[in-house]
Amino acid sequence: METILLVLFILVSLVNLLYFFSFFSFATSGIKNKIHPEVPVSVIICAKNEEENLRNFLPAILDQEYPDYEVIVINDASSDSTLEVIEEFQKTDPRIKIVNVQNNEAFWANKKYALTLGIKKAKNDHLLFTDADCAPQSKKWIQEMSRNFQPGNSIVLGYGGYFPNSKSILNKLIRFETLLTAIQYFSYAKLGSPYMGVGRNLAYTSTKFYEMKGFASHLHLRSGDDDLFVNEASTPENTSICFHPDAITRSVPKTSFSDWFHQKRRHVSVANHYKSKHKLLLGTFFIFRVLFWLFFAGLLSLQVFPKIVLGILFLKLIIEAIVYIKAGKKLQETDVVWLFPFFDIFLILMQLAIFISNLISKPKHWK
Known part of the structure; x- marks a missing residue:
């Protein structure tokens, strides 16, 4: 019986290592020099009750070093002074175009x-999306993202991180989870199976949007304007990734665990609508992470083959550390990677809690 448990533990460990070896496709990749087409770009920002964030972050959008772009700011039926703030900016910068959305009974509170x-x-035709609480980390954000609209590319996946707070463990946890998610979707895209993007930093063409009939296939779901669209529209041939340091955006993270937990519940509920192959890949990754720690704890408590068990754990941690360190350097998240064994276990427990919560009740969406 003990030998069988050890064999199962080794097999589970091999699957875990296989996933992280696949993540090397992104972690060890370099930035390729690409001819910059300097296509005209429309930056699109959807704002709902974001008056303060627009005051803080819209100037960084307007200060981009790019020759030809407009900024579409959508006031999504805000109840605060969001519209007035956008109008103030428009008076001094004609590149701003306003879309004022009124509540529609058929599409109530629907960001899509x-x-x-x-x-x-x-x-x-070339659209670049970010959120009202986001700020590009350089004046070359539009340039670096749009550089990836090479011939045949109609979708560009960027990295949308969060502002750091060295005093907050929650902040580090949120940023680590964001880093892990980025490692996954960048790696799968590199391996020819793009499956998601984040609306904080995402670009695609309006031609592709209309070709897919917009969000029609998932309009009944209030979330998923970013990842579900990418999951449906992306192919190995039409999707590019952009992780240049100048292309990173950062936004304001949640400051309470409860708010972040509810946000993650929405994200997980949307993932249930991914293509079957992507659900299988992501589900297997999660299940085998759970199984690894269960077998590890079980074998350690039985005090059988301790040297082998601890040796496998050490090997797993070394491989994961290499991936996290290399990816963390690329995405400027190096301060969060050192606690990855603890964060990994915590995220597994949290995902289990989210799964149970979503079975009991459906999460709320948008604002």
Whole structure:
């Protein structure tokens, strides 16, 4: 019996290592020099009750070093002074175009409806999306993201991180989870199976949007304007990734665990609508992470083959550390990687809690 448990533990460990070896496709990749086409770009920002964030972060969008771009700011039926703030900016910068969305009974509080109106307003085919609480980390954000619109590419996946707070463990946990998610979707895209992107930093063409009939296939779901669209529209041939340091955006993270937990519940509920192959890949990754720690704890408590068990753990941690360190350097998240064994276990437990919570009740969406 003990030998069987050890064999199962070794097999589970091999699957875990196989996943992290696949993540080397991103972690060890370099930035390729690409000819910059300097295509006209429409930056699209959807704002709902974001007056303060727009005051803080919209100037960074308007300060981009790019020759030809407009900024579509969507006021999604805000109840605060969001519209007035956008109008103030428009008075001093004609590149700002306003879309003022009124609540529609058929699309109540549906961000996809608001985004669709913003996309229709855009005069350019190349669209670059971010959120109202996001700020590009350089003046070359548009340049680096749009550089990836090479011939045949209609979707560009960028990295949307969060502002750091050295005093907050929650902040580090949120940023570690964001790093792990990015490692996954960048790696799968590199391996020819793109499956998601984040609306904090995502680009695609309006031609592709209309070709996919917009968000029609998942309009009944209030979330998923970013990852579900990418999951449906992306192919190995039409999708590019951008992790240049100048292309990173950062946004304001949640400051309470409860708010972040509810946010992650929404994300997980949307993932249930991914293509079957992607659900299988992501589900297997999670299940085998759980199995690893269960077998490890069981064998250690039985005090059988301790040297082998601890040796496998050491090997697993070394391989994972290499991936996290290399990816963390690329995405400027090096301060969060050193606690990865503890964060990994915590995230497994949290995902189990989210799964149970979503079975009991459906999460709320948008704002």
